Amino acid sequence: MRRSRRLLVALALLAPTLLGFAPGGSGETISLAGSEPGARLDVTLTQVVDPATPAGPVGPTDPDRLVATRFRLENTGTTVYRDSPAPATHLLDADGRRFTGINLPTTAGPSFPAAVTLDPGATAEGFVTFRIPAGAEPAAVQFALDAGLADDVGQWSLPLP
Structure with a gap:
């Protein structure tokens, strides 16, 4: 069972390369296109804080932990970029599970607003x-x-060096 899980993880991490996604090393800038003409961003993963500390109160029995990822977005396209970065971002774990980003403030630093x-x-x-x-x-x-729905997907390996 453990071996098949590791195989699934390997496939999940290789899939972006095999399907034409843009893989990047930690801290590398990846140029991504949106579905609209002229929509293009240079995206850089600059920091990972694990575990992150919530900026506000959290329930005393919450078994989960927070991971905060800092991104730099630069509009290199010819049109205005309007999107929500949190649902456009996903974290993959070593067991192949996928988690969608949320707008939850942490002490790591300021979150993106709901709309950028x-x-x-x-x-x-x-x-x-x-x-x-x-x-x-x-x-x-x-x-x-495009809220994570564009065909062009950037992927960064973790942990950051």
Whole structure:
């Protein structure tokens, strides 16, 4: 059972390369296109905080932990970028599970707002947080435009050096 789980993890991490996704090393900038003409972002994963501490109160029996990922977004396209970074971001763990980003403030730093608007040439930085099981081992982070639905997907391996 453990061997088949590891095989699934390997396939999940290789799938982006095999399917034409843009894999990146930690801290590498990946250029991603959206589905609309002229929609393009340079996306850089700059920091991972694991575990992250919530900025507000959390229930005393919450068995999950938080992982905060900091991204730098630069609009390199010819049209205005309007999107929500949290649902556009996913964390993959070593068991092949996928977690969608949430807008949950942590002490790591400021989160992206629910909606980000960037004119061509503009940049924004912020954190996207993930709630994962306490024993989960983060393996990769993915980002795509169009609330995560664009065909062009960037992937960074974890942990960051």
